[in-house]
Amino acid sequence: MITRGLAVTLAAAFVVLGVTAYWAQAQTTRPSMPPAAAASAPAPKAAPMDKAALQIDGSTTVGPIAVEFVEAFKKLHPDVTITCKQTGSGDGAAALIDGRCQIATMSRFMKPEEFKSAVEKGEMPVAHAIAMDGVCMIVHPSNPVKALTIAQVHDIYTGKIANWKELGGMDAPIVVVSRDTSSGTYETFTHFVMGKDKLFDKVEYVNANPQAHARVSTTAGAIGYVGLGFVDTKVKALPIDGVMPSRKTVQAGTYPMTRPLFLFTNGYPKLGSVEHAFCTFYLTEQGQKIIEAKGFVPVTSY
Amino acid sequence: MSQAIQSEGPAAEFTRPLLLTPGADRAGWLAAKAGRAALLLVAGASVVAVLLIFFFIAREAIPFFQERGLGEAASSTHWYPEDATAPQFGMLALIYGSVSVTVGALILAVPLGILAAVVLSDIVPFAVRQCVKPVIELLAAIPSVAFGVFAVKVLAPLMQERLGLPTGTNALNASFVLALMATPTIVSVAEDSIWAVGRELREASYACGATRAETLLKVVLPAAHNGVIAAIVLGMMRAIGETMLVWMASGNACQVPAPWWDLSQSVRTLTATVAGEMGETARGSLHYHSLFAVALVLLVFSLGLNLLTERLLSKARKSAGAHA
Amino acid sequence: MIEVNEMPQRKVLAAGTAAKTTDVKMANYVPQAAGPEQQLPAIIRADRFSLYYGSHAGVKDITFDIYPRAVTAIIGPSGCGKSTFLRSINRMNDLIPNTRAEGTLCVNDVNVYDRRINLANLRQQVGMVFQKPNPFPKTIYANVAYGPRLQGVHGRALDEQVEQCLRHAALWEEVKDYLDRSALGLSGGQQQRLCLARALATQPNVLLMDEPCSALDPIATAKIEELIISLKDEYTIVIVTHNMQQAARISDRTAFFCLGELIEYDQTKVIFTNPVRKQTEEYVTGRFG
Numbered sequence: 001m002i003t004r005g006l007a008v009t010l011a012a013a014f015v016v017l018g019v020t021a022y023w024a025q026a027q028t029t030r031p032s033m034p035p036a037a038a039a040s041a042p043a044p045k046a047a048p049m050d051k052a053a054l055q056i057d058g059s060t061t062v063g064p065i066a067v068e069f070v071e072a073f074k075k076l077h078p079d080v081t082i083t084c085k086q087t088g089s090g091d092g093a094a095a096l097i098d099g100r101c102q103i104a105t106m107s108r109f110m111k112p113e114e115f116k117s118a119v120e121k122g123e124m125p126v127a128h129a130i131a132m133d134g135v136c137m138i139v140h141p142s143n144p145v146k147a148l149t150i151a152q153v154h155d156i157y158t159g160k161i162a163n164w165k166e167l168g169g170m171d172a173p174i175v176v177v178s179r180d181t182s183s184g185t186y187e188t189f190t191h192f193v194m195g196k197d198k199l200f201d202k203v204e205y206v207n208a209n210p211q212a213h214a215r216v217s218t219t220a221g222a223i224g225y226v227g228l229g230f231v232d233t234k235v236k237a238l239p240i241d242g243v244m245p246s247r248k249t250v251q252a253g254t255y256p257m258t259r260p261l262f263l264f265t266n267g268y269p270k271l272g273s274v275e276h277a278f279c280t281f282y283l284t285e286q287g288q289k290i291i292e293a294k295g296f297v298p299v300t301s302y
Numbered sequence: 303m304s305q306a307i308q309s310e311g312p313a314a315e316f317t318r319p320l321l322l323t324p325g326a327d328r329a330g331w332l333a334a335k336a337g338r339a340a341l342l343l344v345a346g347a348s349v350v351a352v353l354l355i356f357f358f359i360a361r362e363a364i365p366f367f368q369e370r371g372l373g374e375a376a377s378s379t380h381w382y383p384e385d386a387t388a389p390q391f392g393m394l395a396l397i398y399g400s401v402s403v404t405v406g407a408l409i410l411a412v413p414l415g416i417l418a419a420v421v422l423s424d425i426v427p428f429a430v431r432q433c434v435k436p437v438i439e440l441l442a443a444i445p446s447v448a449f450g451v452f453a454v455k456v457l458a459p460l461m462q463e464r465l466g467l468p469t470g471t472n473a474l475n476a477s478f479v480l481a482l483m484a485t486p487t488i489v490s491v492a493e494d495s496i497w498a499v500g501r502e503l504r505e506a507s508y509a510c511g512a513t514r515a516e517t518l519l520k521v522v523l524p525a526a527h528n529g530v531i532a533a534i535v536l537g538m539m540r541a542i543g544e545t546m547l548v549w550m551a552s553g554n555a556c557q558v559p560a561p562w563w564d565l566s567q568s569v570r571t572l573t574a575t576v577a578g579e580m581g582e583t584a585r586g587s588l589h590y591h592s593l594f595a596v597a598l599v600l601l602v603f604s605l606g607l608n609l610l611t612e613r614l615l616s617k618a619r620k621s622a623g624a625h626a
Numbered sequence: 627m628i629e630v631n632e633m634p635q636r637k638v639l640a641a642g643t644a645a646k647t648t649d650v651k652m653a654n655y656v657p658q659a660a661g662p663e664q665q666l667p668a669i670i671r672a673d674r675f676s677l678y679y680g681s682h683a684g685v686k687d688i689t690f691d692i693y694p695r696a697v698t699a700i701i702g703p704s705g706c707g708k709s710t711f712l713r714s715i716n717r718m719n720d721l722i723p724n725t726r727a728e729g730t731l732c733v734n735d736v737n738v739y740d741r742r743i744n745l746a747n748l749r750q751q752v753g754m755v756f757q758k759p760n761p762f763p764k765t766i767y768a769n770v771a772y773g774p775r776l777q778g779v780h781g782r783a784l785d786e787q788v789e790q791c792l793r794h795a796a797l798w799e800e801v802k803d804y805l806d807r808s809a810l811g812l813s814g815g816q817q818q819r820l821c822l823a824r825a826l827a828t829q830p831n832v833l834l835m836d837e838p839c840s841a842l843d844p845i846a847t848a849k850i851e852e853l854i855i856s857l858k859d860e861y862t863i864v865i866v867t868h869n870m871q872q873a874a875r876i877s878d879r880t881a882f883f884c885l886g887e888l889i890e891y892d893q894t895k896v897i898f899t900n901p902v903r904k905q906t907e908e909y910v911t912g913r914f915g
């Protein structure tokens with residue numbers, strides 16, 4: 001009993017230490033931030049190009065693009081220090097609003113609540129759409145089903161269609177895979193497919209595109225959805241309403257499940273600032289190459 | 303005789319004083335007080351830290367309960383927190399998921415772990431034990447993500463092919479991998495306590511004509527039951543608190559399967575829900591607070607389980623007749 | 627036993643012989659095989675028996691016959707291998723890693739180090755009381771009932787057997803109202819007597835006792851000695867003791883061990899009154915050193 005008590009005590013002491021350390025750190029880093037949160041006007045934080053520090057936080061979908069951007073960006077501006085976190089769109093928005101980062105990467109547009117709390121703090125989030133992403137329905141390569149309609153996908157995800165043979169495939173139950181409900185991909189998917197209806201309760205959830213890919217590529221009866229960049233030969237992407245997802249159809253907007261990916265800043269960045277350079281990097285040739293390499297579709301093309 | 307010694311000269315002197323000087327006495331008293339105060343402070347800080355964590359979670363959870371009450375969470379299986387028009391916050395399926403996966407893991411891990419502990423301590427030669435024990439302890443340090451990858455990439459396809467299940471990421475898979483992960487902990491702690499029972503008791507049993515199996519079952523395990531139960535509790539806590547692994551292995555379907563004992567279907571646990579949804583929710587939204595409510599349920603749950611095992615433990619101790 | 631005499635090549639160290647044939651005194655030494663149990667064959671026989679802890683010998687080259695229905699005492703200075711020898715008889719040393727036996731050690735003409743030995747049966751019939759009291763962390767009743775339960779005794783028969791054994795061990799009066807209390811709550815001496823009761827309860831043929839009285843007060847010691855003397859009509863008792871008077875009082879034969887070797891083995895009165903070896907004499911008269 002005594003040793004257990006001691007162990008609990010020690011563990012808790014470590015927790016206390018950790019909390020205080022974190023708190024102390026938070027205390028020391030706060031003042032070094034631009035005092036924009038205190039200012040009532042949405043004054044863009046115009047950091048000079050050299051020796052500036054940039055914090056990026058947000059979506060795990062846009063994150064890989066942002067990381068590559070940072071790599072390339074550092075070569076152009078070696079004095080700039082950039083930290084890039086991938087915590088999730090919601091965390092990114094919260095960090096931007098709290099002033100913990102200057103750029104939030106988001107795979108969805110800001111929600112009204114988030115806008116509201118930003119405005120209450122006197123901030124004005126500005127969106128920069130940097131790339132397009134197509135949400136593709138994928139099945140196992142052995143699946144004989146050739147095409148689906150939005151209505152069919154809808155019925156699969158509400159449980160109305162439970163067996164592939166109803167779609168002219170094999171006699172096997174459909175294993176329905178979805179991304180987690182708070183991912184941008186999920187939101188795009190439900191926006192285009194589900195409308196007001198809910199996913200039924202047998203739907204399985206995975207928390208990243210690679211995992212959705214892994215589940216579908218290893219499960220004969222599975223259907224799932226991933227971003228265009230994650231479609232390869234191990235899974236079969238199905239045309240939706242007769243349109244095959246591809247760079248062309250996504251860019252042209254003919255593929256029905258297409259979404260933009262965003263960077264958010266507080267106010268439009270001042271010309272010549274690091275933020276401005278970073279937020280317009282997607283327009284450069286190098287930026288576009290990165291976006292393509294990551295499997296997304298650039299909004300402009302040379 | 304003693305007279306003779308006395309007459310020959312004085313006895314050996316006590317060269318060190320037997321009484322403390324008043325100053326030293328006071329200093330000692332002060333040191334004892336100070337030590338006690340310091341220990342109390344540390345102990346108090348730990349209690350405060352635990353309470354703070356509890357308080358923080360409860361504070362963020364309260365807005366949820368204020369708005370939705372307890373009834374829906376405790377009675378409904380529908381968890382649709384992000385629904386734009388009518389969000390639903392039934393936690394029953396999540397609770398079911400946590401319990402089924404944990405119980406499943408324990409059913410697999412406890413017999414296996416205790417058996418392995420017994421084999422290590424009593425069956426294999428001492429040298430083998432000395433080699434194998436550190437390896438097993440090393441296994442306990444494998445990060446859960448590694449187990450998760452194993453669950454998704456190896457076990458799930460295997461289950462689909464071999465068992466013919468439609469989906470390989472399910473409660474069984476999660477239980478199995480959780481058991482794999484918890485077993486080294488159980489083996490290590492249980493083996494320590496079984497080993498600590500000592501040769502004397504084993505000898506006593508053998509000397510009564512007991513076989514090895516009888517000795518182990520009737521003497522060694524009962525004598526080590528404290529440590530064995532502690533091992534089980536540790537394994538259980540590791541299983542119920544595990545997040546990453548179940549998030550990857552359990553499939554996360556938010557349902558109570560049709561026959562409730564059907565472990566071949568996907569389930570979602572409390573931990574996976576919090577971890578999976580916390581990142582992308584808008585802070586301050588009802589969904590955000592509901593996740594803290596889930597965390598609170600989990601906390602209460604593991605606390606309750608802990609108390610329950612503690613109770614069982616003291617009962618077992620009494621029936622084993624250790625200390626009255 | 628007749629065969630013994632027919633095997634002259636075997637260096638029998640029966641009662642009445644000194645350890646080493648090279649001993650100068652051996653020439654004038656007349657083996658005394660007196661005693662009422664003389665005609666009974668030896669029940670435990672060690673022949674050039676050695677037991678090694680790793681490379682260190684706990685006992686070496688012991689050749690030694692122990693006779694049934696008698697009390698055999700083993701005396702000797704601390705660390706001389708008394709416990710080691712005793713614990714070899716029921717293979718208790720098996721639990722210590724890296725032990726190795728050489729030579730033969732027979733119980734009832736079966737080599738206990740035979741690979742085919744049935745250890746459970748051996749140990750049931752060769753009971754043991756250990757040097758340190760080692761009761762199970764169970765109730766007093768469960769401790770004594772442990773052996774009989776293994777043999778399938780239940781119910782009233784078990785109750786009676788437990789009571790009888792506790793009475794034999796001079797513990798009954800002290801614990802009869804507390805049978806379901808933990809045995810760990812007993813004093814050291816009570817625990818030792820409990821262990822004796824536990825050993826008696828398995829109904830062994832041979833009882834090995836490793837300093838059973840070292841933690842007991844004179845009254846309990848006297849009771850145990852009485853018990854030992856009363857038991858020897860049926861049992862074979864081998865007792866290790868540091869108490870010379872005790873050995874003299876209760877044993878029929880005494881073996882003197884020193885540094886892992888058997889120095890002398892004879893009728894108890896010979897060992898204590900007229901030992902052959904000088905070492906023995908010095909030890910029993912308290913001038914050992």
Ligand SMILES: Nc1ncnc2c1ncn2[C@@H]1O[C@H](COP(=O)(O)OP(=O)(O)OP(=O)(O)O)[C@@H](O)[C@H]1O
Nearest residue numbers: 679683684703704705706707708709710711722757
């Ligand atoms: N577990 C062990 N591992 C290694 N050596 C041991 C072990 N037990 C005993 N020995 C060694 O064997 C020798 C004999 O020990 P043993 O316990 O038989 O002595 P003893 O005659 O019973 O002494 P005592 O009267 O103190 O009980 C000693 O030298 C001791 O160091």
Ligand SMILES: [Mg+2]
Nearest residue numbers: 708709757836
């Ligand atoms: Mg000894």
